[in-house]
Amino acid sequence: MIKFSVKHPVSIAMLIGVLITLGVISLTRLGLDFFPDINYPSVTVITQYQNVAPEDIEELITKPIEGAVSTVSGVKKVTSISAEGVSAVTVEFEWGTNLDFAAQDVRDKVALIEDYLPEDASKPIVLKFDISQIPIIEYIAYSDRYKLTELKDILRDEFKSFLERIEGVASVDIVGGRDLQYWVTIDLEKIAQYNLSFSQITQFIAMNNFNLPSGKVDYKHKNILLRTIGQYNSIEDLENQVVGYTPKGTPIFLKDIGKVTIEEEERLGYAKLNNKESIALVLYKQSGANTLQVSNRVKKAIKTINAKYPSIKLVESFDQG
CATH class of the missing domain: 3.30.70.1320 (Multidrug efflux transporter AcrB pore domain like)
Structure with a gap:
């Protein structure tokens, strides 16, 4: 190889030039990421148990889950946080671990102890850390x-x-x-007078408001607040919505049984x-x-x-x- 290089300097120079050119082209096309697409080898198990003290969360949920996931193959470290109403157990794996398989192993281990967790606690959720979520x-x-x-x-x-x-x-x-939204305050005495049900009212509104997801009903004294969003363009549109009929066939309008207002939704x-x-x-x-x-x-x-x-x-x- 050395003799060839000495005898053919022009060829070697051309080869080096080609390699340098290819290197420069590759460098200019190299993708740059502040957070590269790296699957960090960690999985977190989230379990909610509302209105329960951190100490009880630790004993009733966190420790059993820690014990279960620590037996998964390839586990490097298990850490946890027990706060009021929630448990978070993070399982860190060795680099090179296939997170899809590891997450499934964690789910399988957690499933084995679910019957031993409090009945009122939510089903544990297993989450993989994904850098694309940033x-x-x-x-x-x-x-x-x-x-x-x-x-x-x-x-x-x-x-x-x-x-x-x-x-x-x-x-x-x-x-x-x-967002602005329509709130319908329904008078319970009036809907009883017209022999209407809440399901009837929401059904009539939903039929004419295609963006209505499922509605939100809050009991408040003698009123019901029905949250709606979507196709209605004014309070009058909603007030004049038919929500039922009398035995004689006379239409019953929403304004006959309640009051419509526009208010700001809860801040999310x-x-x-x-x-x-x-x-x-x-x-x-x-x-x-x-x-x-x-x-x-x-x-x-x-x-x-x-x-x-x-x-x-x-x-x-x-x-x-």
């Missing part, structure tokens, strides 16, 4: 023109659907703000910018997608969609790319 990029949105409820509607109806069409984007979550998340309530756009990438490329596509798309709504300001708060 957002790829996050924006904080605010506006001096739109109310928070209006801003959330625009982000959900325009931005979310637009961004989720980007190659490599798995999903877009909207965090913060509150919170986002702030400079101590001002805002709304967050949280984007997740598809597993295996190149973080840098997806991030660049998102930033380009944000400029495009934001141009249609210049009064909405977007501040980048996190970016893996």
Whole structure:
């Protein structure tokens, strides 16, 4: 090999040049990830037991689960947290462990002791740690023109659907703000007078409101609060909804048996910018997608969609790319 190199210096130089060129090309195409797609070898078992003290959670749930999962092959370490109403047992495995098989082994071991756990406790849930659950990029949105409820509607109806069409984007979550919803306060005495049932009322509403999931019924004194969302465009639309008929065939309207109001829903998340309530756009990438490329596509798309709504300001708060 040495003699060949000495006798053919031009050929060797060309070969080295080709290798360097290929190396440079490969380097420029190498994917960059702040959090690479690594399956950390850990599995967590979550069990809820509401309104139970941490000490009892430890004795009744955490310790039995720890004992069961510690016998799984390849376990390196078992740690746990026992808090009021919840137990979390984390099983760490040796590097190279197939997490799919390991998680199934943990499920099998936990299943063997489920009958020995408190009857009122929830069924243990086994979760694998997935690095793709970490957002790829996050924006904080605010506006001096739109109310928070209006801003959330625009982000959900325009931005979310637009961004989720980007190659490599798995999903877009909207965090913060509150949606407006219709609340129907039903008078129990009146529905008894008309011989109506709650199921009848919800059925009539659901038939004309295709976005109604299942409804939420809260008993409160002599009233029932029925939560609805969807196709109704005004309070009048809902008030004039037929919910039944009298024996003579006269329609019974919702306004005859209750009162309709518009209120903000319960807060499910919170986002702030400079101590001002805002709304967050949280984007997740598809597993295996190149973080840098997806991030660049998102930033380009944000400029495009934001141009249609210049009064909405977007501040980048996190970016893996």
